Amino acid sequence: xxxxxxxxxxxxxxxxxxxxxxxxxxxxxxxGGVSAFPAGDLNLAxxxxxxxxxxxxxxxxxxxxxxxxxxxxxxxxxxxxxxxVISTDAEADTTDERHDAIVSDMAGLLVGxxxxxxxxxxxxxxTSGAYAAVHAGWRGTASSIVERALAKMKELYGSEPRQMxxxxxxxxxxxxxxxxxxxxxxxxxxxxxxxxFTPTREGHALVxxxxxxxxxxxxxxxxxxxxxxxxxxxxxxxxxxxxxxxEKKKYGKTGRLLSVIGRR
Numbered sequence: 001x002x003x004x005x006x007x008x009x010x011x012x013x014x015x016x017x018x019x020x021x022x023x024x025x026x027x028x029x030x031x032g033g034v035s036a037f038p039a040g041d042l043n044l045a046x047x048x049x050x051x052x053x054x055x056x057x058x059x060x061x062x063x064x065x066x067x068x069x070x071x072x073x074x075x076x077x078x079x080x081x082x083x084x085v086i087s088t089d090a091e092a093d094t095t096d097e098r099h100d101a102i103v104s105d106m107a108g109l110l111v112g113x114x115x116x117x118x119x120x121x122x123x124x125x126x127t128s129g130a131y132a133a134v135h136a137g138w139r140g141t142a143s144s145i146v147e148r149a150l151a152k153m154k155e156l157y158g159s160e161p162r163q164m165x166x167x168x169x170x171x172x173x174x175x176x177x178x179x180x181x182x183x184x185x186x187x188x189x190x191x192x193x194x195x196x197f198t199p200t201r202e203g204h205a206l207v208x209x210x211x212x213x214x215x216x217x218x219x220x221x222x223x224x225x226x227x228x229x230x231x232x233x234x235x236x237x238x239x240x241x242x243x244x245x246x247e248k249k250k251y252g253k254t255g256r257l258l259s260v261i262g263r264r
Contacts, residue, residue, distance in 0.1 A: 012027065023124035046253075118136060121134040123164055
């Protein structure tokens with residue numbers, strides 16, 4: 001379901017079924033930029049750890065893959081469960097509100113979430129033309145941010161989950177993502193929480209947030225065959241993607257990836 005698209009050195013992972021449903025989409029990589037993470041990296045966010053000029057040039061390069069430089073709207077992510085709705089250009093231009101998912105049905109707009117190990121989820125409903133970008137770390141996953149975004153699409157646009165197409169992008173997978181008791185406790189209310197954890201040592205386990213978000217999509221009615229999951233783990237493929245877990249310790253800073261979706 002995924003393929004590579006690009007422009008010059010820029011490589012972007014895209015979901016073909018989302019394309020075919022009428023939604024331009026892409027998950028960025030770290031290749032082909034101007035940032036020192038440690039060198040030549042396409043860092044797309046994080047003004048406290050990179051120069052604004054670098055981020056702006058990197059975003060220009062990334063967005064050029066989608067034809068021209070389309071309008072991009074992002075939010076100030078806080079690992080919460082709030083969903084931003086964009087219905088006007090003015091709302092699209094406001095990027096300092098605290099949210100972790102964005103929904104819209106506007107044409108000519110890309111909405112994007114920033115990640116570096118957390119799970120990015122892109123959702124499109126071909127019937128209503130509505131779409132969503134979701135940032136799901138462990139806190140967002142535990143507070144069902146994906147389900148909240150779908151509920152907002154249903155409420156505002158009449159979107160039916162069974163018609164939706166969803167793509168889960170590159171993220172840290174359970175193979176190396178060890179967490180502590182605080183994360184395990186946060187999932188206590190989930191009936192099937194046990195299956196997302198593989199115990200390692202006392203009070204610790206590996207967590208599979210990709211499986212948890214996939215289950216949330218299925219639980220609210222998205223058809224299993226319409227959910228596409230990227231084969232890449234950000235922690236295993238630091239040649240292609242930024243990983244907070246791996247690189248914060250190594251370099252003291254981490255770049256950010258962008259996952260974007262919009263209606264054609």
